[in-house]
Amino acid sequence: MAEAAVRAGCTFFAGYPITPQNEVPEYLSWRLPQAGGVFVQAESEVAAINMIFGSSAAGARSMTSSSSPGVSLKQEGISYIAGAELPCVIANVQRGGPGLGNIRASQGDYFQAVKGGGHGDYKLIVLGPAYVQELYDLTMRAFDWADYYRNPVMILSDGILGQIAEPLELTPYTPIVKLPPKDYILTGCAGRTPRVVKTLFLNPADGLVHHNDHLQEKYRRIEHELSLCEEYETADADIIIAAYGMSGRIAKGAVRKARRKGLKVGLIRPITLWPFPKEPFVRAARTASKMLVVEMSCGQFIEDVKLASECAVPVEFFGKGGGWYPMDTDILEIVESMQPCRSAPCATRKD
Amino acid sequence: MAEAAVRAGCTFFAGYPITPQNEVPEYLSWRLPQAGGVFVQAESEVAAINMIFGSSAAGARSMTSSSSPGVSLKQEGISYIAGAELPCVIANVQRGGPGLGNIRASQGDYFQAVKGGGHGDYKLIVLGPAYVQELYDLTMRAFDWADYYRNPVMILSDGILGQIAEPLELTPYTPIVKLPPKDYILTGCAGRTPRVVKTLFLNPADGLVHHNDHLQEKYRRIEHELSLCEEYETADADIIIAAYGMSGRIAKGAVRKARRKGLKVGLIRPITLWPFPKEPFVRAARTASKMLVVEMSCGQFIEDVKLASECAVPVEFFGKGGGWYPMDTDILEIVESMQPCRSAPCATRKD
Amino acid sequence: MDNQATYITIAGSGGQGIVVVGNLIARACVIEGKNASGWVAYGAEMRGGTANATVIVSQEEIACPFVETPDMAIMLNQPSLERFEGNIVEGGMVLLNTSMIQRPVERDDLKQVFLAATEMAHELGNLKVANIVALGAFIDHTQVVKMDSIRQAIGDLFASKNPKMVELNLKALDVGAANYKCEKVKG
Amino acid sequence: MDNQATYITIAGSGGQGIVVVGNLIARACVIEGKNASGWVAYGAEMRGGTANATVIVSQEEIACPFVETPDMAIMLNQPSLERFEGNIVEGGMVLLNTSMIQRPVERDDLKQVFLAATEMAHELGNLKVANIVALGAFIDHTQVVKMDSIRQAIGDLFASKNPKMVELNLKALDVGAANYKCEKVKG
Amino acid sequence: MATFTRPDTLKDQITHYCPGCGHGIAHRIVAEVIDELGIREKTIGTAPVGCAVLMYDYFNVDMIECAHGRAPAVATGIKRVQPDKIVFTYQGDGDLAAIGTAETIHAANRGENITVIFINNAIYGMTGGQMAPTTICGQPTTTTPDGRGAHGEGGPIRVCELLSNLDGTCYLERTAVSTPKDVLATRRAIKKAFENQIAGKGFSMVEVLSMCPTDWKLSTQKSLEFVNNDLKKVFPLGVYKDR
Amino acid sequence: MATFTRPDTLKDQITHYCPGCGHGIAHRIVAEVIDELGIREKTIGTAPVGCAVLMYDYFNVDMIECAHGRAPAVATGIKRVQPDKIVFTYQGDGDLAAIGTAETIHAANRGENITVIFINNAIYGMTGGQMAPTTICGQPTTTTPDGRGAHGEGGPIRVCELLSNLDGTCYLERTAVSTPKDVLATRRAIKKAFENQIAGKGFSMVEVLSMCPTDWKLSTQKSLEFVNNDLKKVFPLGVYKDR
Amino acid sequence: MANITFDTHRCKGCGLCVIFCPCGNIRMSDVLNEHGHPYAELIDQGRCTGCGLCFRMCPDTAIEIDRKKTAK
Amino acid sequence: MANITFDTHRCKGCGLCVIFCPCGNIRMSDVLNEHGHPYAELIDQGRCTGCGLCFRMCPDTAIEIDRKKTAK
Ligand SMILES: Cc1ncc(C[n+]2csc(CCOP(=O)(O)OP(=O)(O)O)c2C)c(N)n1
Ligand SMILES: Cc1ncc(C[n+]2csc(CCOP(=O)(O)OP(=O)(O)O)c2C)c(N)n1
Ligand code: SF4
Ligand code: SF4
Numbered sequence A, B: 001m002a003e004a005a006v007r008a009g010c011t012f013f014a015g016y017p018i019t020p021q022n023e024v025p026e027y028l029s030w031r032l033p034q035a036g037g038v039f040v041q042a043e044s045e046v047a048a049i050n051m052i053f054g055s056s057a058a059g060a061r062s063m064t065s066s067s068s069p070g071v072s073l074k075q076e077g078i079s080y081i082a083g084a085e086l087p088c089v090i091a092n093v094q095r096g097g098p099g100l101g102n103i104r105a106s107q108g109d110y111f112q113a114v115k116g117g118g119h120g121d122y123k124l125i126v127l128g129p130a131y132v133q134e135l136y137d138l139t140m141r142a143f144d145w146a147d148y149y150r151n152p153v154m155i156l157s158d159g160i161l162g163q164i165a166e167p168l169e170l171t172p173y174t175p176i177v178k179l180p181p182k183d184y185i186l187t188g189c190a191g192r193t194p195r196v197v198k199t200l201f202l203n204p205a206d207g208l209v210h211h212n213d214h215l216q217e218k219y220r221r222i223e224h225e226l227s228l229c230e231e232y233e234t235a236d237a238d239i240i241i242a243a244y245g246m247s248g249r250i251a252k253g254a255v256r257k258a259r260r261k262g263l264k265v266g267l268i269r270p271i272t273l274w275p276f277p278k279e280p281f282v283r284a285a286r287t288a289s290k291m292l293v294v295e296m297s298c299g300q301f302i303e304d305v306k307l308a309s310e311c312a313v314p315v316e317f318f319g320k321g322g323g324w325y326p327m328d329t330d331i332l333e334i335v336e337s338m339q340p341c342r343s344a345p346c347a348t349r350k351d
Numbered sequence C, D: 001m002d003n004q005a006t007y008i009t010i011a012g013s014g015g016q017g018i019v020v021v022g023n024l025i026a027r028a029c030v031i032e033g034k035n036a037s038g039w040v041a042y043g044a045e046m047r048g049g050t051a052n053a054t055v056i057v058s059q060e061e062i063a064c065p066f067v068e069t070p071d072m073a074i075m076l077n078q079p080s081l082e083r084f085e086g087n088i089v090e091g092g093m094v095l096l097n098t099s100m101i102q103r104p105v106e107r108d109d110l111k112q113v114f115l116a117a118t119e120m121a122h123e124l125g126n127l128k129v130a131n132i133v134a135l136g137a138f139i140d141h142t143q144v145v146k147m148d149s150i151r152q153a154i155g156d157l158f159a160s161k162n163p164k165m166v167e168l169n170l171k172a173l174d175v176g177a178a179n180y181k182c183e184k185v186k187g
Numbered sequence E, F: 001m002a003t004f005t006r007p008d009t010l011k012d013q014i015t016h017y018c019p020g021c022g023h024g025i026a027h028r029i030v031a032e033v034i035d036e037l038g039i040r041e042k043t044i045g046t047a048p049v050g051c052a053v054l055m056y057d058y059f060n061v062d063m064i065e066c067a068h069g070r071a072p073a074v075a076t077g078i079k080r081v082q083p084d085k086i087v088f089t090y091q092g093d094g095d096l097a098a099i100g101t102a103e104t105i106h107a108a109n110r111g112e113n114i115t116v117i118f119i120n121n122a123i124y125g126m127t128g129g130q131m132a133p134t135t136i137c138g139q140p141t142t143t144t145p146d147g148r149g150a151h152g153e154g155g156p157i158r159v160c161e162l163l164s165n166l167d168g169t170c171y172l173e174r175t176a177v178s179t180p181k182d183v184l185a186t187r188r189a190i191k192k193a194f195e196n197q198i199a200g201k202g203f204s205m206v207e208v209l210s211m212c213p214t215d216w217k218l219s220t221q222k223s224l225e226f227v228n229n230d231l232k233k234v235f236p237l238g239v240y241k242d243r
Numbered sequence G, H: 001m002a003n004i005t006f007d008t009h010r011c012k013g014c015g016l017c018v019i020f021c022p023c024g025n026i027r028m029s030d031v032l033n034e035h036g037h038p039y040a041e042l043i044d045q046g047r048c049t050g051c052g053l054c055f056r057m058c059p060d061t062a063i064e065i066d067r068k069k070t071a072k
């Protein structure tokens, strides 16, 4: 991820140490200066996100990274960055919560990332990689999308992906989209009228409402244009497993095993978590008779699955919080037990 | 709210000034010492929430209050308090966001409050009062529920309710439930083994998973036991308006006007936002042909309405962010235009 | 409009004491046993900008605490008038602080009350009581609540903070009540 | 278990260099063109506690990067053995660091390899290479990857950080490979 | 000295400040210095959250409006990316010395090559007169109705003295805007603080004692007296560091 | 002096600290002082986030484990509610002087009647050896591979000196645990810091220079030398405030 | 003698210039400007020394002084 | 002469006691304890003066010294 960032032209990183993501700043502390960029170890996560606010306003491709408690501290700053429409990449290598919790991998910050842990109506583009290679590739894309949409992008990873060692092809960076000129950045007002980067909208009285309308319009455009999802063996599947990131990857193993046993099981693994890929779920709701949500948390992702599928198929739940992770064999077992079609309406662990 | 807190036995308040909620700390700065309590103006919202962490662990009925950007800064602390199962009351007098935004009333922090703006799987009990008297009464209840469930309670108010002057009956405080003894608080270990208040769970390896199971079980219990909702003219309603807090109150005016015109319109106004009162929505989904969600944000509350009604009725949306508020007359107009039953499936502004 | 309710908008700049006026009317209502709800909207966080308050006096429970189309309006400065003139209900009334409003109302269906509230306050030695001067005229003219209730409300509100202010404000109230001009509806 | 994949668990205490062992095996796989995935779970944030790593060597894309029932296990201390003994697949193998494990394996279906890795490391003058000693034995015995690939991986990993360490680690590898005892399956 | 007019760096805008507020004077001084040094077109300013939040409407330079207290972190981000630009923060006492304590101290300690204008009015102006970290003992505010110190609030923080301990700071001076002489001294100090940045010398801060008649609830005259008689006693004017 | 044994205030638990870590020594000293003053049953301790996060497993007193850097705020909450209890924080340099800067300074400035034990090991121990605010110039860490100061990190913050400017502080001393004599001095200082609290005198802090052989990547012997030769030069031992 | 002008629209009537004019040459208006503030007025253009103290203290850049004209 | 005992289970082998014993009376074991650490051993009980320096420096309270016995 760190190397992908450098290759994508990231020239400013600010962060504060926290396990399990220390490899990122440690790597960048020597790699960025070498590449002509700037690495700052901030005094806190709050300072780090506000340095990003500044560096992004000054035009640099900027990144910060942290883990759950640290990301909570960044929420005010994230709301500011989203409100000011500044591009940046924020990585959350999730660990077990709430509180100090532990440092095991978790997906407990899904709501925070996707619904908005900060104040006000804003959206982050949220990416949920499941493989080291995907993490690398998405990191590069994250910088592009951030610039293209002038919106912060969050990479919602987890402690497992953060610690995994996998072969990786260090593909070179090429931008995927033609990027608009940064005509909003602060460079001193030589030869032009001064620019202001701000989130305060007082005048006229409803300026902020207009600004929110503008943001919502942008978000709808992003929803329209951006959606990544892996579908695996869904075409004829009777049971669809929905899972993202690490749990999606594990679920894929379960699907593979299930198929070897002749079970009609498929997987939908959203890669963009916001915008949430609705279309595969709408399709699945037509063909599958059941869904199983697997997440390393207590029932967050499941809400988006239900909304995307309009509660049209019963959804079962397999998940726990606090650094638990599912085994492919456990998932397989559940899928097997689901085979005899039960008629429970929209049943979830919660009801 | 401030007076209700004092009467409910709040003896510790820590906060940092922010408009529009300054009346609360200003009032408490003289009222609390007078009543034998402690008022601390903290150096920041981060410090304030952590003072609450300490004071609550030391056994005091504790409260902090802020507005949107300040509440974002408290997210880490809130996650800790929820994880350590400490009772406290947190007021968010919401203003327009994102970022600095403005100081007009808003409901843009719904997701943050209800889904969890901090990290990890935790839940706050969230209350959405619509009247000054209700705010007063719920504040007292908030302290009780916090102690009873050992869980932070958030009062999700808004700048309008914060600024409104309405007659108020200062009812005396009586606890509504028999409260369990505080056998977890830190008082020095005289005559007993030392106690620890913590959120770190390392040992055995899956201690945090167990702790999360325990929390989820508690949350299910609260979901089972706690649910407040105002239903107004719903019995025979063809169109149900769903709205909470200030927008719920305004919507009530619209329902009243609609009824005078002979329209079959009703209102569901959840008062507990978490746990979300599902039952009225399930009932409404059976009898009404349409729903209209009204919120002072861009589409947050609507997700819970859809989930509660299992997307069984088409839902229309009327809301904006950034300090906008609906007029009863506007709502009435929309309701009138909804009359000729359209067949759009689960239509929302977003699709 | 609900028949039972009277909607009043008070508007001016941030420092003109809009809140206090709204508060006093609401308190007077409570004294008289009426339902009331007062609400203030600010511009900037604190300084400058415009502010406006809505006071609703009603017999039934008040649902919507503000209104787009008030029955009566107290306009303390020019920008407020620009903003709210079009909103007042047909045949409503408006009070204008002529010290800070250069023109009369353009609509011809409104009852208008004029007074130079800021100048009177200046003469009273404290610019800050212009709001109370205006309130005096407003109450005297409209009688939405009794003048005595307002006097009592002033006593309640200021006594604890600064007893000297009670006297000044009562005086301002009288000055306002005694010195306004009223223009008939043209149409 | 997928037939194409071999699952290896390495476990010990926080400071025993679990990560490095996993990393080296994974690197060796890459050198040999195999799919590999290595993953580490810590106990406490950094100090103390136990740690374990899972390395998967496979021909196809690796979905689940860890496993409850490894085929092979390297156990560097007693608590690790307590925790993982029951999980190893039937007929699997386990390597035990007898310096820190007091008892043999209780199950009788497992192939066992013994060596006093920590003591050998002590003799080599650096307690920290006990992990590499164990790795030497493990690779020599199981041949999951070639010893040469491991040697090359050691070179890659340590050369940049500390060339002196390369030498020490290669020596540790040899010592391990040469000094283990292997017990036949009883059952 | 030719004419006395509004500096180019100030737009022709009426400010939202209260009558007699020190922010207006400080604004003019900063603008004059920017004019004089001819750096307007390469200056990037940061607005705080406080009464000066709208200063981006008044200054004729590129500006960014920061979260409350975080301006030094934001300025760090900007300056590191564009080291050839002149970056300054303008912050109130609540912003700089309460919620922003950590950002202030660590930017100073890193020796960030920025200029900090610190308006100390011993009160939270914008939010209506609550206690600030620099509120002096006994001073009543809306959150210390009995005067600061009565209920364990501690005393005022003297920021220049505090920061003078950090090796990263290059220049620290405390001035005022409560007399014409003080205004001149403030101008000199702010000029120097910008010159230091141009010379790459590191973190410079000028602390300006300033009037807030509104929240002090004092007349213009009494406000001046409060600065001259009370604040200056607690916050002695002068140079605290210059290297 | 009778026997040398583990104090009652320490549980019979093997700690998770590395061999030669200064935390173990500091723990014992704090525990001895609590024993000696007979306050174990009325003491409430706060654990930091840092290597000492698990200290609640080792101390035989009521404890609360705080968010990173926030212990002084948490201690404020506790002490204000239970003023008759003895409340102490135990914090590392990252905890106290980086993320917790504001909480430290403001608790000190309020003169909170608490005792702060500040373990300065010039490094982030728990997270694996990143730069701390007290890392000295030139010292390599995992985030300053070229030594601190090479890329605008500034120099070490001297906390005792910094806090000595605040009126709220009552007692500030810097000691070490790198020689038996230093250990004795630390014990004396910590005892005094607790006695001050008992006497209601306000904020007392003892800064303890401590070894972190693991993240310094030094042997026990070299770690001692690093404290005695390098750290003590940058952080002179002694009393910085006593009133 | 300097050419000094007061901008009655900008002036907020704080009185700082009145307090600091060494010649006591400034007074406040009896009437209010459009913002409701009394404003500063020069008593006697001739008595103004062009010292600039009023300008220096004015928070609202409501004062302009042209000293070149003085030099004439 | 003091009665001094080393707890081989608690000892982490840091060697601080070895470094600071004024009599050079402590050495590290050749074998490791169950945690994998070599541990401190007294060379000669008789030579120990009971000065307590080792105790004072030990981070792991692995040393106990009974001086009452010395007094006997
Ligand atoms: C996170 C956050 N907390 C609090 C506030 C509210 N707030 C706005 S300005 C201010 C204090 C202003 O005081 P100061 O910095 O001294 O500036 P002054 O107005 O006195 O110039 C506060 C607390 C906010 N906007 N954001
Ligand atoms: C909000 C937050 N940020 C970061 C961390 C990660 N973290 C844990 S301990 C630590 C630093 C520890 O260093 P120090 O305070 O010096 O204590 P030491 O381990 O050196 O004793 C950090 C950054 C965290 N747990 N929470
Ligand atoms: S409140 Fe005070 S600081 Fe703010 S504008 Fe008014 S006088 Fe100035
Ligand atoms: S890392 Fe350093 S501070 Fe932490 S336990 Fe080890 S030696 Fe002690």
Ligand code: SF4
Pocket: G002, G004, G020, G021, G022, G023, G024, G025, G026, G047, G048, G049, G050, G051, G052, G053, G054, G055, G065
């Ligand atoms: S320039 Fe000097 S003399 Fe002239 S009006 Fe101003 S202060 Fe008075």
Ligand code: SF4
Pocket: E020, G006, G010, G011, G012, G013, G014, G015, G016, G017, G018, G039, G040, G054, G057, G058, G059, G060, G061, G062, G063
């Ligand atoms: S100083 Fe300026 S604003 Fe104040 S009265 Fe004089 S001219 Fe007007």
Ligand code: SF4
Pocket: H002, H004, H020, H021, H022, H023, H024, H025, H026, H047, H048, H049, H050, H051, H052, H053, H054, H055, H065
């Ligand atoms: S008590 Fe003194 S002499 Fe005896 S072993 Fe310990 S340090 Fe050596």
Ligand code: SF4
Pocket: F020, H006, H010, H011, H012, H013, H014, H015, H016, H017, H018, H039, H040, H054, H057, H058, H059, H060, H061, H062, H063
């Ligand atoms: S000081 Fe303690 S832990 Fe270290 S070697 Fe000696 S007895 Fe063992």
Ligand SMILES: [Mg+2]
Pocket: E050, E092, E093, E094, E119, E120, E121, E122, E123, E124, E125, E132
């Ligand atoms: Mg201020």
Ligand SMILES: [Mg+2]
Pocket: F050, F092, F093, F094, F119, F120, F121, F122, F123, F124, F125, F132
């Ligand atoms: Mg440290």
